[in-house]
Amino acid sequence: MLRRRSFLSLAALTGLAACSTPSSEGSPAASPSAMPEQSTGVTTRELEFNRGGDRALPTKVWLPAGNGPFPLIYFSHGLTSQPDDYAELLSFWASAGFVVAGPKYPHTWYQAAEYDADDVVNQPADAQFVITELLTTLSGSIDPQRIAAAGHSAGAITTVGLFSGSRDERLKAGLLIAGRQMPQPAPFSGDPAPLLFVQGKLDETVTYEQAYGAYNEVTWPKGFLEIPQGTHLPHRDQPQMVAETTTDFWRWVFNNDEAAKGRMPIDASSTNAGQLTSTF
Incomplete structure (x- = not known):
């Protein structure tokens, strides 16, 4: 289990409660880049899940065109945010042939009745619950052998939890956008799973040093996509490069x-906006 004491220290030290806002996440990209267009045929569904008590987990799903089963990317939003704030990126993934699903976490999305940044400590268990429910509800659409987790900021910390103290062995890979470990981290554990970090060098909320420190703790195949002019919202700063x-x-x-693996360094450097270092 993730340690509540550790997360409280994290929130106090980094000001993580301000990691994202509806206005910043939902606003147009701040750079000249634009999200590349794709012929998608993507559809969406709204599913109602509840882990019990006050842990309602309404979940939005982006479904690719065609017949499944497809891989599943489970996505965790940042504090004061929600899945729709990342819709451009998530729908881009879905258009490439992946089911993408993300809940609104009960106490960390911006309209939470009882907002509590420290509740992130409970989100890995929420994630495991939602993944299990998705496998039942969308059984014909999801390949249970191909599941990954992704997240931004506090959502990336939630994702780290799924590969460490709350290891979910169903996960085959992970993506962490502006993510870091806790001050007293649990080690990454379980079967090796490739992890990709995406980090803005100018991020003042989750710093480059914090993100790279987490990256250094990973002993599995891993990659670090550095965006020198990127902020805490690298997927908004360089939407095309991050998406591709x-x-x-x-x-x-x-x-x-x-x-596709061979294209990744080219994707990252195509506009001179980023650089990928990896052991893939």
Whole structure:
């Protein structure tokens, strides 16, 4: 289990409660880049899950066109945010042939009745519950052997939990956007799973040093996508580059697509906006 004391220290030290806002996440991209267009055929569904008590977990799902089963990318939003704030990126992944699903966490999305940043400590268990429910509700659409987790900021910390203290062995890969470990971290554990970190060098909320420190703790195949002019919202600063690099990451880990793996460094550096270091 994740340690509540550790997370309280994290919130106090980094000001993580301000990691994102509805206005900043939902606003147009701050850079000249724009999300590349794809012929999607993506549809969405709203599902109502509840882990019990006050832990309602309404979940939005982006479904690709065609017949499944497809890989599943489970996505965790940042504090004061929600899945729709990441819709451009998540729908881009879905258009590439992946089911993408993300809940509104009960106490950390911006309209939470009782907002509590420290409740992130409970979100890995929420994530495990929602993944289990999705496998039942969308059994014909999801391949249970191809599941990954992704997240931004506090959602990335939630994702770290799924690969460490609350290890979910169903997960085959992970993506952490502006993510870090806790001051007293649990070690990464379980079967090796490729992890990709996406980090803005100018991020003042989750610093470059904090993110790289978490990256250094990973002994599995791993990658670090550095965006020198990126802030705490690298997926907004460089939407095209982040979308293309991360989508090729998913193609590689889910489909054993070696050509996609080979494109990742090219995707990252194509506009001179980023650089990928990896042990993939």
